[in-house]
Amino acid sequence: MEGVNGKKVGHLFENISSFVRQCIFSVLSVGPVPSHIAFIMDGNRRYSKKQNLIDGNGHRAGFSALINMLKYCYELGVKYITVYAFSIDNFKRRPEEVVSLMKLMQEKIDELTKEESIVNRLGIRIYFQGNLKLLSDHVRSAAERAMVKTSGNSKAVLSICVAYTSTDEIVHAVQESCEEKWDEIRKLDANNDGGNLVRLEENVKDKDEHRIGVTNVDRHMYMSVCPDPDIIIRTSGAARLSNFLLWQSAHCLLYSPAALWPEIGLRHLIWVILDFQRNYLYLKEKKKQS
Numbered sequence: 001m002e003g004v005n006g007k008k009v010g011h012l013f014e015n016i017s018s019f020v021r022q023c024i025f026s027v028l029s030v031g032p033v034p035s036h037i038a039f040i041m042d043g044n045r046r047y048s049k050k051q052n053l054i055d056g057n058g059h060r061a062g063f064s065a066l067i068n069m070l071k072y073c074y075e076l077g078v079k080y081i082t083v084y085a086f087s088i089d090n091f092k093r094r095p096e097e098v099v100s101l102m103k104l105m106q107e108k109i110d111e112l113t114k115e116e117s118i119v120n121r122l123g124i125r126i127y128f129q130g131n132l133k134l135l136s137d138h139v140r141s142a143a144e145r146a147m148v149k150t151s152g153n154s155k156a157v158l159s160i161c162v163a164y165t166s167t168d169e170i171v172h173a174v175q176e177s178c179e180e181k182w183d184e185i186r187k188l189d190a191n192n193d194g195g196n197l198v199r200l201e202e203n204v205k206d207k208d209e210h211r212i213g214v215t216n217v218d219r220h221m222y223m224s225v226c227p228d229p230d231i232i233i234r235t236s237g238a239a240r241l242s243n244f245l246l247w248q249s250a251h252c253l254l255y256s257p258a259a260l261w262p263e264i265g266l267r268h269l270i271w272v273i274l275d276f277q278r279n280y281l282y283l284k285e286k287k288k289q290s
């Protein structure tokens with residue numbers, strides 16, 4: 001009996017908080033709403049220590065916080081959400097910790113891929129971004145399955161950066177751009193009996209035409225599926241980017257609340273949206289000038 005009553009109270013509380021959220025979001029939506037928010041989910045181990053949890057449960061709590069934040073962003077109308085889930089540098093952690101994090105990652109990816117998962121209910125497409133070759137076969141296959149299974153979803157996009165650093169992304173994009181240019185030049189050359197490569201050396205105008213520019217590199221970024229982020233939120237009070245979205249964050253608003261990642265909540269999102277709206281015209285002007 002107590003259990004039934006407890007469930008009813010739980011449902012009632014959920015309905016009331018969902019209604020309050022809707023009211024707040026409709027007021028916020030009168031102003032500009034960011035199209036892309038990225039999160040550095042810092043402070044999961046510290047949360048675990050603070051709450052005396054067993055190892056790994058801080059990251060589990062972090063995953064629940066991610067799901068809540070995903071839901072809030074979706075309800076507010078933010079189309080792109082990106083999270084820094086595992087950096088290339090994180091592979092240098094204690095092997096037991098890496099293994100446990102990868103196990104959790106695989107379990108949660110499989111959970112997200114299920115038919116009835118939140119991403120499928122809301123129509124969210126998942127991308128995994130990073131040097132996926134560095135992942136174990138199991139985790140990489142899970143990630144690839146999730147990308148395929150959600151590829152028909154189009155309401156919003158969740159990019160999960162794993163085995164990711166910005167420097168690796170930039171090097172990868174530059175390498176791909178060089179290969180693409182070389183292919184172009186070789187093709188031209190073949191069509192002109194080898195004349196182009198010689199002419200290229202001689203003709204400065206042609207040289208410029210065949211130079212790699214920002215747009216070439218941009219196109220080959222892992223993150224080219226999204227517009228640049230409007231806001232990056234890093235929890236636990238650290239105001240560093242730690243090799244995350246360096247290429248994409250020239251004009252974005254940074255916010256670093258003291259809360260540890262599992263403690264992040266609606267109030268933090270509301271606060272940063274208000275800050276974004278206050279700075280909107282200035283940021284828009286800066287983007288235009290670049």
Ligand SMILES: CC(C)=CCC/C(C)=C/CC/C(C)=C/COP(=O)(O)OP(=O)(O)O
Pocket residue numbers: 041042043044045046047059060062063066083084085086087090104105108109160236
């Ligand atoms: C499928 C999916 C998206 C899973 C994500 C699970 C999750 C929350 C991963 C976070 C991983 C991570 C290294 C966070 C940084 O906190 P930390 O471990 O560095 O903690 P600290 O800052 O307290 O040391």
